[in-house]
Amino acid sequence: MKNSHASILTMILVLVFAVPHVFAEVEWKIDTTFSLSxxxxxxxxxxxxKWIFILTDAGKINIYTVQGAHRETIDVGTDVDKIRTGSDPNIIYLQSRKKKTVEVLVLDFIMDFDLTGSPVKGPVDAPVTIVEFSDFQCAYCSRMTGQIDQILKNNPKTVKVVYKHFPLSSHHYAVKAAMASMAANEDGKFWDFHDQLFKNYNHLNDQKVEEIAQSLKFDKDEFNKRRNNPKLLEQIKRDYRQGIEAGVRGTPTLFVNGKMVRDRSVKGVQKMIDSALKKQKKP
Incomplete structure (x- = not known):
């Protein structure tokens, strides 16, 4: 038996080492050079x-786009000697051997969203804009609708909400629901449809969407034709791409005047609204 095992092992080794080596040629070039002082x-x-962070001996972190454009410089002090990033694109870990510390630096990138064609609720000229990335099959998004209504009620003249579609791949009817809502938007009934979709978020299907459309007095054939328009799908895809570029990882995700909201409670959002209004009052 031992001789048999030894023979098998020998055959395996021969086969392994008999396989010819494959050499890959590597082509390379310097894509971008960051010139520093x-x-x-x-x-x-x-x-x-999206971002490259460079720590310098002057205790500063320079933030660049991957194309090499300088966007910001942050003074973190000369005690910081290493930087690391993790899964959250807005966080940098600052390591200091001298102080024996690791600090968490949270960045707030101000996003400039294209709002063309997106549904809006509230005064069009409101100084504060909340952009909401949401999914009609998301339970948390369904709960957020009440909070959004409360925020608008508390800020009737200063806040508007813009809805952006971010259908999650795990929600199989989310894209179809989004297209139906945008079909309703063409008749100025997006928010009515929006509310009904979220009331039924956990059992959405074609039949339920048709029931909602009927309750809102849509012609069945015309509505079904409209909600299958490829142009609506393109807009939803644009929203999704904007969300990805802005660092959206899940739903709901809110931005107040371009800044991502980390505390989604009514109190937390109100704090950001007040801060945004205060900034606009400064000379």
């Missing part, structure tokens, strides 16, 4: 692939 100590990239 200080000595670089460490670099890191954001998890979404």
């Amino acid at each position: 200080e000595t670089p100590l460490d670099t890191a990239a954001s998890s979404n692939g």
Whole structure:
């Protein structure tokens, strides 16, 4: 038996080492050069692939786009000697051997969203804009509708809400529901349809959508034709791409005047609204 095992092992080794090596030729080039006035100590990239962070010996982090455009400089102090990034593209970990510390630096990137064609609720000229990325089959998004209504009620003249579609791949009817809502938007009934979809978020299907359309007095044939328009799907895809570029990972995700909301409670959002209004009052 031992001789048999030894023979098998020998055959395996012969087969392994008999396989010819495959050599891959590597082509390379310097894609981007970041010119600095200080000595670089460490670099890191954001998890979404949008930003390059360079720590210098002057205790500063320079933020660049991957194309090499400088966007911001943050003074973190000369005690910081290493930087690291994680799964959240808005967080940098600052390591200091001298102080024996790791600090968490949270970045607030101000996003400039294209709002063309997106449904709006509230005064069009409101100084504060809340952009909501949402999914009609998301339970958390369904709960957010009441909070959004409360926020608008508390800020009737200063806040508007813009709805952006971010259908999750795990929700198989989310895209169809989004297209139906945008078909309703063409008749100015997006928000009515929106409310009904969220009331039924956990059992959405073609039949339920047709029931909602009928309750809102849509012609069945015309509505079905409209909600299957490929142009609506393109807009939903644009919304989704904007969300990905802005660092949206799940739903609901809110932005107040371009800044991502981390505390989605009514109190937390109100704090950001007040801060945005205060900034606009400064000379």
